[in-house]
Amino acid sequence: MSLSTRDRLTIGELAARSGNATSALRYYEELGLIQSERTAGGQRRYRRATLRWLAFVRAAQRIGLSLGEVRDALAHLPVDHVPSAADWSRVARTWQHRIDEQIAELQQVRDQLTGCVGCGCLSLTRCGLYNPEDTAARRGSGARYLLGDEPLAR
Amino acid sequence: MSLSTRDRLTIGELAARSGNATSALRYYEELGLIQSERTAGGQRRYRRATLRWLAFVRAAQRIGLSLGEVRDALAHLPVDHVPSAADWSRVARTWQHRIDEQIAELQQVRDQLTGCVGCGCLSLTRCGLYNPEDTAARRGSGARYLLGDEPLAR
DNA sequence: GTGCGACTTCAAGTCCACTTGAAGTCAAGC
DNA sequence: GCTTGACTTCAAGTGGACTTGAAGTCGCAC
Numbered sequence: 001m002s003l004s005t006r007d008r009l010t011i012g013e014l015a016a017r018s019g020n021a022t023s024a025l026r027y028y029e030e031l032g033l034i035q036s037e038r039t040a041g042g043q044r045r046y047r048r049a050t051l052r053w054l055a056f057v058r059a060a061q062r063i064g065l066s067l068g069e070v071r072d073a074l075a076h077l078p079v080d081h082v083p084s085a086a087d088w089s090r091v092a093r094t095w096q097h098r099i100d101e102q103i104a105e106l107q108q109v110r111d112q113l114t115g116c117v118g119c120g121c122l123s124l125t126r127c128g129l130y131n132p133e134d135t136a137a138r139r140g141s142g143a144r145y146l147l148g149d150e151p152l153a154r
Numbered sequence: 155m156s157l158s159t160r161d162r163l164t165i166g167e168l169a170a171r172s173g174n175a176t177s178a179l180r181y182y183e184e185l186g187l188i189q190s191e192r193t194a195g196g197q198r199r200y201r202r203a204t205l206r207w208l209a210f211v212r213a214a215q216r217i218g219l220s221l222g223e224v225r226d227a228l229a230h231l232p233v234d235h236v237p238s239a240a241d242w243s244r245v246a247r248t249w250q251h252r253i254d255e256q257i258a259e260l261q262q263v264r265d266q267l268t269g270c271v272g273c274g275c276l277s278l279t280r281c282g283l284y285n286p287e288d289t290a291a292r293r294g295s296g297a298r299y300l301l302g303d304e305p306l307a308r
Numbered sequence: 309g310t311g312c313g314a315c316t317t318c319a320a321g322t323c324c325a326c327t328t329g330a331a332g333t334c335a336a337g338c
Numbered sequence: 339g340c341t342t343g344a345c346t347t348c349a350a351g352t353g354g355a356c357t358t359g360a361a362g363t364c365g366c367a368c
Binding site: 059063095096102103106107109110113 | 213216217246249250253254256257259260261263264266267268
Binding site: 165176180196198 | 344
């Protein structure tokens with residue numbers, strides 16, 4: 001913690017404050033997601049702002065982007081280090097769209113589940129989702145019902 | 155597609171209708187997530203209800219459960235093949251809780267992003283989230299801001 | 309100037325959820 | 339009864355996101 005009051009963070013400090021393992025931070029750097037400067041002896045030193053970039057990476061992962069996609073998204077921002085509001089807005093809107101889709105999908109799963117709780121799904125005689133004729137076949141591939149009467153394995 | 159009008163599905167038919175690869179179906183069976191019967195010659199035959207169990211597995215994966223967790227969740231249902239409404243309700247409620255948490259988390263990320271779009275985040279002089287003093291440190295580990303002034307790699 | 313914890317690189321390992329490939333068998337149509 | 343596509347098992351491979359381990363160096367406090 002020797003540099004904690006100075007303007008650069010060691011990898012250990014960054015790890016402690018970002019919640020990432022040092023190994024993960026080196027991996028991110030290798031992928032080009034973050035950057036470091038080096039001491040004369042070759043040790044990494046990070047700007048404090050790297051903490052915010054890591055939060056950014058984490059947010060992106062949270063919405064389902066791979067690290068490669070995060071890097072690509074960052075690539076859409078200009079190389080000079082002060083992207084314009086328009087630059088950033090374009091990236092952010094793409095992500096927001098993705099978040100909205102994910103929320104909608106989760107809500108749909110939740111609603112299906114709610115219906116099952118209401119009717120005691122899995123009890124074959126009562127659930128509205130239960131469809132003994134398997135008419136899901138009419139829709140092509142992909143089952144359309146949440147539950148059925150499959151006996152449990154074992 | 156030879157058995158398409160009979161009461162059991164081949165693995166190819168199940169794959170086509172569930173949207174899973176045959177290799178994935180064998181893998182699921184190996185994990186105990188689905189079950190099959192065998193023909194005299196050793197080929198798998200599935201009940202139509204397996205389609206719904208696969209939809210169930212897919213829903214569970216969608217909300218972030220690993221296949222092991224799905225199996226564990228199924229293990230909470232009784233071994234006899236008609237779980238009661240209460241049995242199922244308990245499992246479903248656990249999952250619903252998880253979905254709600256995930257939706258809340260996604261909404262939070264979206265709101266942060268919205269704030270950034272509004273102010274032209276990454277442009278250091280204007281964003282309310284930008285915090286040159288890095289006061290995130292006060293909260294222990296984990297950065298609290300989405301963005302910063304890290305120059306892009308490359 | 310020495311001790312020691314924090315750092316370095318590089319290669320290999322891990323976990324998850326599958327996929328691929330090889331070598332062989334089954335089953336339905338002709 | 340033969341052909342052919344769909345099936346079988348088993349082992350190994352893949353890709354993403356890291357982690358672990360070995361062997362060595364740095365840097366700060368004393």
